[in-house]
Amino acid sequence: MNYTKQIQDIAAKLFAEGKIDVFVGYRLNGFDDNHVPVLITDPQDVSKLVFTDKSVFNLVNYLKTDHTRRKRVGLVVKGCDSRSLNLMLTENQVKRENLYVVGICCEGVVDDAGQKMQNCAECVVPDAVVSDELLGTPSGQKPYTVNVDIAALAAKPLTERTAYFEEVFENCIRCNACRHSCPLCYCAKCCIDQETATLYNGANTTSAAFHALMTWSLHLAGRCVDCRNCEKACPSHLPLHLLHKQNESVIYENFQEHLAGVIPEDRGAFYKYSLKDPDDFIM
Amino acid sequence: MSVETFVTDKAGLVKFYEAIMAGHETYAPVEKFGKFDFKQVKSLSACDPESPIAKTQSIKPLFFPRSAKVMKYVATSAGTDVSEVDEDPLAVNRVIIGAKHCDARALQVLDKVYNWDYIDTDYQKRRENTVIISTRCDKADTHCFCTSLDYDVENMNAMDILVVNGSDGKIYIKSRTEKGSKLLNSDVTRHASRVPEAAAAPELKKQYDSFAASFRLKMDYKEVNAKLSKIFDTPEFDSVSGNCVSCNTCAFVCPTCHCFKISDEKVRDTGVRYKSYDSCNNGYFTLMAGGHNPRPAKYRRWRQRAMHKFVYYKERFGENLCVGCGKCTIACPVNISIFEVVNQVAEGNRQ
Numbered sequence: 343m344n345y346t347k348q349i350q351d352i353a354a355k356l357f358a359e360g361k362i363d364v365f366v367g368y369r370l371n372g373f374d375d376n377h378v379p380v381l382i383t384d385p386q387d388v389s390k391l392v393f394t395d396k397s398v399f400n401l402v403n404y405l406k407t408d409h410t411r412r413k414r415v416g417l418v419v420k421g422c423d424s425r426s427l428n429l430m431l432t433e434n435q436v437k438r439e440n441l442y443v444v445g446i447c448c449e450g451v452v453d454d455a456g457q458k459m460q461n462c463a464e465c466v467v468p469d470a471v472v473s474d475e476l477l478g479t480p481s482g483q484k485p486y487t488v489n490v491d492i493a494a495l496a497a498k499p500l501t502e503r504t505a506y507f508e509e510v511f512e513n514c515i516r517c518n519a520c521r522h523s524c525p526l527c528y529c530a531k532c533c534i535d536q537e538t539a540t541l542y543n544g545a546n547t548t549s550a551a552f553h554a555l556m557t558w559s560l561h562l563a564g565r566c567v568d569c570r571n572c573e574k575a576c577p578s579h580l581p582l583h584l585l586h587k588q589n590e591s592v593i594y595e596n597f598q599e600h601l602a603g604v605i606p607e608d609r610g611a612f613y614k615y616s617l618k619d620p621d622d623f624i625m
Numbered sequence: 626m627s628v629e630t631f632v633t634d635k636a637g638l639v640k641f642y643e644a645i646m647a648g649h650e651t652y653a654p655v656e657k658f659g660k661f662d663f664k665q666v667k668s669l670s671a672c673d674p675e676s677p678i679a680k681t682q683s684i685k686p687l688f689f690p691r692s693a694k695v696m697k698y699v700a701t702s703a704g705t706d707v708s709e710v711d712e713d714p715l716a717v718n719r720v721i722i723g724a725k726h727c728d729a730r731a732l733q734v735l736d737k738v739y740n741w742d743y744i745d746t747d748y749q750k751r752r753e754n755t756v757i758i759s760t761r762c763d764k765a766d767t768h769c770f771c772t773s774l775d776y777d778v779e780n781m782n783a784m785d786i787l788v789v790n791g792s793d794g795k796i797y798i799k800s801r802t803e804k805g806s807k808l809l810n811s812d813v814t815r816h817a818s819r820v821p822e823a824a825a826a827p828e829l830k831k832q833y834d835s836f837a838a839s840f841r842l843k844m845d846y847k848e849v850n851a852k853l854s855k856i857f858d859t860p861e862f863d864s865v866s867g868n869c870v871s872c873n874t875c876a877f878v879c880p881t882c883h884c885f886k887i888s889d890e891k892v893r894d895t896g897v898r899y900k901s902y903d904s905c906n907n908g909y910f911t912l913m914a915g916g917h918n919p920r921p922a923k924y925r926r927w928r929q930r931a932m933h934k935f936v937y938y939k940e941r942f943g944e945n946l947c948v949g950c951g952k953c954t955i956a957c958p959v960n961i962s963i964f965e966v967v968n969q970v971a972e973g974n975r976q
Contacts, residue, residue, distance in 0.1 A: 371960050378960045381867040409867055513657050515691055519872035523958045544888040545899035546692035575958035577874045579658040
């Protein structure tokens with residue numbers, strides 16, 4: 343998977359036609375073959391752009407920063423990224439007319455060590471679902487499978503699961519990097535940061551970490567697209583995907599096989615009402 | 626100060642660490658989820674003093690905890706009763722093994738700010754009661770640049786005891802402070818043989834030279850510092866901080882960042898007040914009660930971070946706040962390197 347040339351050409355063309363103010367893509371980090379995101383405003387820098395299977399970070403995150411707000415933006419999205427972009431559009435966070443989206447038919451990306459990422463192995467929607475231009479050959483939607491780690495955890499007794507998650511929350515250092523790197527955490531003031539919120543007080547205690555991470559994961563239930571930006575950001579290497587994938591599998595099972603952001607204009611599972619929704623938990 | 630030097634081998638070093646663990650409260654890198662953090666350990670099998678630098682958190686939380694209780698309070702109809710917190714678990718006599726040189730140096734830098742203006746007695750107590758044993762790295766990691774900064778990595782006395790892997794499997798243990806000498810003169814070194822300081826010097830030098838030659842990142846510190854101090858208003862800060870996602874994890878893993886916030890954990894009328902980490906990259910970090918924010922834009926916060934590390938602290942305390950450990954770059958989800966940032970900004974001014 344290498345679309346470096348095509349993306350450079352598209353960006354150069356967009357700048358030449360005056361269609362965009364900034365192009366969000368990837369560049370080489372300067373010392374090995376890993377990539378870092380880059381925001382290009384000068385057409386001369388277009389040659390820095392690259393795209394290979396090392397282009398991991400979900401760039402939709404940058405649509406919430408000052409560098410792109412109220413500007414015309416060119417953006418590269420893979421399958422999962424495009425789903426989060428879909429949600430950003432549905433939730434009125436960005437205007438479609440301000441975006442020029444280069445969609446990728448993704449064949450899966452690899453981590454720093456060169457291993458194929460777990461979310462790519464389980465990817466359901468590899469092709470970009472929002473795009474002005476689609477690069478690569480679409481391979482179509484794949485069957486949904488329950489995450490292997492979730493399945494393995496589900497097989498364990500409750501006491502073991504509790505102990506495991508206690509360890510996760512214990513090792514959280516409350517830096518909130520997971521939240522900031524999430525493309526869908528765009529609240530101007532997060533509830534976790536409320537000075538008066540006693541549940542999420544800034545302290546690095548296991549209970550505060552538990553409340554903060556659980557609230558965060560529930561706010562993303564039915565919205566998380568499994569791009570793993572949060573895990574990439576976590577300095578303690580916590581398996582944060584477990585929180586999201588558990589929600590995802592429950593929602594997929596109970597809400598008519600709902601997958602976040604796959605269908606344009608489709609609001610999250612919790613934002614719409616359907617007669618088929620389960621109601622047996624209501625007395 | 627008397628310098629004690631010992632030589633031993635791999636097995637002797639294990640016995641040395643085990644002897645320390647038997648007689649002292651010991652902290653060492655413990656692995657969890659592929660990342661090492663310093664925790665109290667009882668046996669050598671539970672930890673790895675040789676943990677890779679790229680995967681090890683700093684020892685700062687043992688002196689400036691991620692969350693420390695400041696006080697407890699109970700609100701009653703007659704007023705609020707404030708009480709002292711329980712005894713500080715970090716203020717007891719203890720030994721840290723497996724600390725990295727940069728982490729040890731970071732504490733030396735932090736001492737300046739903790740001894741200035743307000744004296745933080747908790748921090749002082751933790752420092753006084755701790756013996757730091759640091760193993761010199763054999764090879765620099767991708768993002769390391771400690772040798773490019775303003776301190777002498779080879780001869781500094783930031784650690785109390787230095788451990789160096791010499792050639793032919795020989796391991797040298799050398800004291801660098803009075804505290805270190807005292808510990809080495811106890812029976813923990815019974816499996817090592819004492820050698821004169823001069824006899825070990827060539828081996829130590831040789832190891833340092835090969836270590837110093839392994840750095841990918843090198844810069845002229847004086848030049849960068851001089852240039853940065855003159856360019857507060859450069860637009861370069863905007864371009865270098867463009868892809869920052871303001872996640873703040875750099876500050877949380879940094880061995881020298883020392884900003885904190887105060888928050889309360891309340892249950893009805895009782896509560897505990899905590900002092901926890903905060904970061905100048907947080908948008909609300911400088912937000913004032915009236916709503917004014919002197920650093921509303923990301924580049925201003927980045928400028929503060931870079932300039933505080935490389936200019937302001939140096940001006941005020943004579944030390945560079947960044948110790949070149951590369952932890953922020955490793956933790957950064959988009960791999961922004963502080964080394965790259967300061968060099969690019971300094972460079973940009975030249976044109």
